[in-house]
């Protein structure tokens with residue numbers, strides 16, 4: 001019987017953050033593709049678009065005017081998924097199949113800069129630091145609201161990710177409950193911490209830095225790697241090296257180091273297929289319920305859909321919906337490809 005080779009044989013990998021498995025099929029990475037090709041938007045964007053709802057000085061869909069902002073601009077989402085008003089509710093004591101309860105929250109939009117065309121990889125480090133400082137302020141402001149227990153900072157980039165506006169921006173959804181992925185992560189982090197009196201992601205990062213098989217970028221304070229259990233073809237995670245539970249605990253040096261690794265990682269992403277690389281990214285960090293949460297470790301997920309070109313994406317359908325996540329190219333192969341990419345953006349070469 002053939003001996004298991006993780007780089008060749010179909011196998012499953014366990015994700016300890018959410019206690020889920022992913023099926024890995026290394027041998028399939030070369031199969032032909034006659035399916036859908038996502039349209040690539042190559043036309044350059046203008047620095048200012050008079051029809052853009054996010055550009056400085058423009059009127060948004062709800063009739064409000066944006067200020068002529070000159071750096072980051074944050075506004076309440078005009079079509080927020082949650083509302084601030086309290087709703088009277090009595091929990092039904094009888095166990096039923098029809099469990100529902102009102103959810104309160106605040107949703108905001110963060111315009112990264114006044115430039116309609118300037119994405120993270122093309123921004124100056126100092127401008128990315130301004131975004132980080134804005135995220136810190138929003139985490140503090142929203143987290144201090146008594147009914148807010150979680151602040152989710154995220155970005156949808158690229159129309160293929162359902163991003164409704166190309167003007168570089170992110171979102172923040174703050175709410176009373178821990179959303180499902182965060183609750184699953186917290187349960188795992190807490191179980192590990194209670195069992196080992198140490199931090200799961202800190203211990204994991206130490207192992208990854210020893211193995212060096214999935215590291216993409218490393219600086220003094222952060223590491224960008226392809227997680228052993230990555231699902232999306234070029235999925236990565238940025239993890240702080242120091243035990244930091246939330247973004248507001250960064251030192252000034254860590255803010256600069258985080259801005260630097262964000263720029264370097266998104267440059268590599270754009271260089272992969274020489275296109276503005278789509279992804280959904282999000283920060284996972286301690287809830288804002290007033291507890292210390294030593295089990296948490298600051299980390300940021302990047303979930304990019306592209307598989308093998310600027311126009312071929314991975315579809316999480318069929319088996320992935322009915323069974324479990326599945327990937328062809330191995331995390332190690334993806335990390336090797338990303339690490340080898342130039343550090344200069346393809347538009348500047």
Ligand SMILES: O=C1CCN([C@@H]2O[C@H](COP(=O)(O)O)[C@@H](O)[C@H]2O)C(=O)N1
Nearest residue numbers: 053060061077078079109156163164165
């Ligand atoms: O005038 C507008 C346009 C878009 N928006 C909001 O901006 C957000 C854009 O983010 P996405 O591109 O990730 O969908 C979206 O949630 C949308 O509701 C406004 O609040 N006002």
